[in-house]
Every structure is written in C-alpha cells, then in structure tokens.
Amino acid sequence: MINYQHFTLQNGLEVYVHEDHTTPMAAFNILYNVGSRDENENKTGFAHLFEHLMFGGSKNIPSYDEPLQKVGGENNAFTSPDITNYYITLPAQNIETAFWLESDRMMSLSFDPKVLEVQRKVVIEEFKQRYLNQPYGDVWLKLRPLIYEQHPYRWATIGKEISHIEEATMDDVKSFFYKYYLPNNAILVVAGDITLEQIKELCTKWFEPIPASEKYVRNLPKEKPQTAPKFLETSAKVPLNAIYKAYHMPGRFDENFYNADLLSDVLGRGKSSRLYTKLVKEKQLFNNVSGYVTASLDPGLLMIQGNLNEGVSLETADAAIEEIVADLVNNALEESELQKVKNQSESTMAFSEVELLNRAMNLAFAANAGNVDWCNDDAQKIASVTPESLQKMAKQILRKENSSTMYYRAEK
Secondary structure, rough: OOEEEEEEEOOHHHHHEEOOOOEEEEEEEEEEOOOOHOOOOOOOHHHHHHHHHHHOEEEEOOOOHHHHHHHHOOOEEEEEOEEEEEEEEEEEEHHHHHHHHHHHHHHHEEEOOHHHHHHHHHHHHHHHHHHHHHOOOOHHHHHHHHHOOOHHHHHOOOOOOOHHHHOOOOOHHHHHHHOOHHHHHEEEEEOOOOOHHHHHHHHHHHHHOOOOOOOOOOEEEOOOOOOEEEEEEEEOOOOEEEEEEEEEEEOOOOOOHHHHHHHHHHHHOOOOOOOHHHHHHOOOOOEEEEEEEEOOOOOEEEEEEEEEEEOOOOHHHHHHHHHHHHHHHHHHHHHHHHHHHHHHHHHHHHHHHOOOHHHHHHHHHHHHOHHHHHHHOHHHHHOOOHHHHHHHHHHOOOHHHHHEEEEEEEEE
8 A cells, every 4th residue: 555645736736745754765756747659640759859858957957967976866767658757766865856856857958959969869879779770679660550550559659760850850859848848747756754744845945936838638549449350470680480469458547457467467477377388388389478468558458479489380379379368268267377367466566566666656657647546456456356357358358350460580
C-alpha cells in the first residue's frame, strides 16, 4: 500500500507527497503528460528528443548535473509512447535543490541552438546504433506499422525515421515545449523523509510562479478492431531466424488488464512457462522464446517472440506456437498453474515497491492515467483472476484474426 497526500497548485500542477521516514533519502519525480503518441506523424521523435534537450541547461542553470552531484544526487529520465518522466534521488536534507533545478527547466528551458545541434546528433546516433546497426534492432520499426493502422502507437518512440530529427527546427522545438511542458500538464511526486507542509512550502516557492497555459486535451484516433490476421516477412544479417507475434489487448489500467498480463506469463514468463517448456526444452525448436505485454495506457499488445534453432523452419515454429496458444483458448488452466504466475506477479510488485523511487513513479503513473488509487489496486486485481476469466481473455485476444506475425529471416 502506497500512502500519499495530495494538493494542487493555482497553476494546475498536481502534487502527491509520500512520506517515508525510515529512509534519509528523497525521490523527486515529475511526469509530463506527453509521449510519442502525441506527435505529428510527419514530425516524430520529438518527445524523445526533448528528454535529451531538457538536460542541455536552462536559463539560469547552464549545467544541470553539476549542482545535483554536489549535493549527492542522481537523475535520469525516460520517454515512452505515453509519457515523459524525469526523476531525481538525493539526500532528503537537500530536496530543495531538486525543486530549484526542475522548476527552472519548466519555466525557462535554454533554447541554445548549440544545445539543439548537440542533442540532435546524440539522438541520431542512438537511432543508428540501437535501431539500424544492431541485430534485430529494427523489429519495432517494422512491427508497429504492421500492427497499428490508425493509432499513433504505429511509430516507435525514437521516431519513424531519422529525417524527422535531422530536419527539426528551433521553431518546432519551441512549439513542442510550450504546448506540453506546462505545470498544468505535469504531475509531481515527492517521496521520502519529507513532510507535506515542507513540500507545500517548496512548491509554492519554486513552481507556483510558473504560469499555466492552455491545457493539452488528448484526442487520438482509436485503433479499429482487427478482423483478419496480418503477416510480414523481412530479412537481415542476424544470427538466427526469429518470429514475432502480436495480439491486441486491453490497456494498462483496464479492469481486465491482469487477465491478459497473467495470460502472457503462463505462455512465456521464465523457464517453467508453456512456451519455454514445450519449444525450448522438449521439442528444441527455439533457442529462446518469451511472452510479455506492452502495458501501454491505450490498448496495447500481448507479444510472443523467439529465436529459432538452426535448421528449424519459421513455418514449423509458428505452427508449434499456434498449438500452444490454441490449448490455452480451448482448455481452462489448472488452479495450481494460475497460482504460480499470480505468485510471480505479486512477488515482482512487492519487490519493486521496496524502492522509494518506484513508489513515487507508481503514484505518478496512476495519477496521470486518471486515478491515483489505481496504484494500490494491482494486488486485488491479480487475486481476482480466475481460470475462467483467464480463459475468457484467451478466447477474446488469442484469435488468429487479432494477430500480427512477422518472420525475421537470417540472411546467409
């Protein structure tokens, strides 16, 4: 259970405070309600580019890392299709340094052309190294537009193509900043050895003077139900043939999310899962195979992927996966197998909440999704999954007409 207190500043900034006086540390997490799904499809990669630009200095603080390091702090950030998240951990006695740094970035980011050029090059190099020059690196660049036809999940967070970042202008950058990096489009969570009154005072001092602007209202196209299976074949100089299968499923905070999540665990979580037991250990068709969910805010994906052993055809491997999937659809799980994956999920959740920063992030994610209390509902939702509800989910999403399959052939 993550306890919290909440208040809202006059400029619309939502603030959540999680007191934990068993630690001398504090976590400062600020989430901006913007991800790659909010981009113009002809100017993609901007949310991720901004994650980099935000570390390039602000009007009054040319070096972001240096003052933080002097007070024993660490920081980082990440971008997803749904959000951009920045976080700092530091000794609680130095918490005001985090307020000073983050408020200055929100109020007056440095629009230095030199910073834009440096970070542009960094992002382009990341695009090349991680997505173009790495074995299987382009999988999601190819899969997303196969799976999604309407929703902006159809491009990767890094962007559709390098040219969108190469051609980004300073006007583009300023426009993006002033649309999304607003106090009334952000959620701040402060956790650790702090008090509510202390955080109220610091928020009033550092964040309340920042003016609000027109609040961003998301209106994205919804993905239409898939009515026929999709297929793509590609090839590259990779070590082994690989197969990727995607099934549309509910979003992260949908009431049925955990039925789909536990379904993916039964299929492919760990070496005791059905896919690994049958296809790696027994039939020895795969070198490795797994199942997982994307856990996106809008309806996401249940994924199955694996690399084949030498000499095994992609068609044979695909048929073997389909056989295991069909068994889950047609036959209810034994209670013992369901309990195993429940235990795994509950254990992962419990261990994650040991970390102060994870608790702060969980509060921010749930609040941004629409209800902060959802962060405390996961255990109950996991417990409520039954063999019957899991089989019902299997019948709903593990249908051929709801699937997209990609064969990735290894070129000789």
